[in-house]
Amino acid sequence: MATLLHLDSSLFTTDGSASRAVTAAFREAWEEAHPGGTVIYRDLAANPLPHLDAAGFSAAFADADALTPEQQTAFARRLELVEELEKADAVLIGAPMYNITIPSTLKAWLDHIIIIGRTAGEESSIKGKPVTVVASRGGSYKPGTPREGLDYVETYLQAVLGTMLGLEVDFIVPELTMAPSNPAMSELIPLYEASRDQSLQEAAEKAKALAARLAA
Structure with a gap:
């Protein structure tokens, strides 16, 4: 049976998070279709990864026999995350927009799993793997709106996940999520x-x- 790697990065719980509500709908439909399958779940907000440091970064470019103990420890963490990703048949990412880009916790995960010559590059070990991104945002960034051109969630993730890692990227975009709590958007x-x-329906159908x- 297939394995789904599910990542959430919203600061809020499902009740207060648009992205978590949609990833939950996707996961529910996925589990119904795969009752014997596996879901690997990481809540990057509740259990954030440490930011990539010099030891972890440099270890990816050094000979394995020459790694310092510090590099070995840091790189072991990166390899755990990479192997988790490689074993998954599909990936689901909750990526709410914070200050026109992705949460720093999701960026930390990306920094760990991007390894040139393994996950990134022409011979990517994860090339072609399907990834569904729930890119929620408080306003609208569609063409013709006042904030057109200020979306650095979809554009960034398409570049990283699609271009660098070779993944097959699909987006679900719940927007205007601040409308119920912002009087100016009533x-x-x-x-x-x-x-x-529409996003909840898309999530179930796509899953x-x-x-x-x-x-x-």
Whole structure:
């Protein structure tokens, strides 16, 4: 049976997080399709990884026999995360927009798993693996909106996950999530609700379709 690697990075619980609500809907549909499958879960907000340091970074470019004890420890953590990713058949990432980009906890995970010559590059060990990203945001960054061009979640993750790592990237984008709590956005609540409902539906449909594809 297929294995799903599920990462959440929202600061808030499912009740207060648009991205977690949608990743939960995806995971539920996935588990229904794969009752005997495996889900590996990391809550990067509740259990953040340490930022990549010089020892962990330099170890990726050094001969294994020449690593210092500090490098060995730091690189072992990176390899654990990489092997977790390599073993997964599909990946699900909750990536809410904070200050027009991704949470620092998700960036830390990316910094650990990007290893030139292994996960990154022409011979990437994870090339072609499907990844679904739930990129929620408080406002709208669509063409024609005042904030058009200020989205550094989709653009960044497409570049890193798609271009650098060779993953097959698909996005689900719940937007206007601040409308219910921001009086200045109250008139946008119907649009927020439509986006929320569409995202939840997309999550369930895409999870089922992906599960069926991997089972074929």
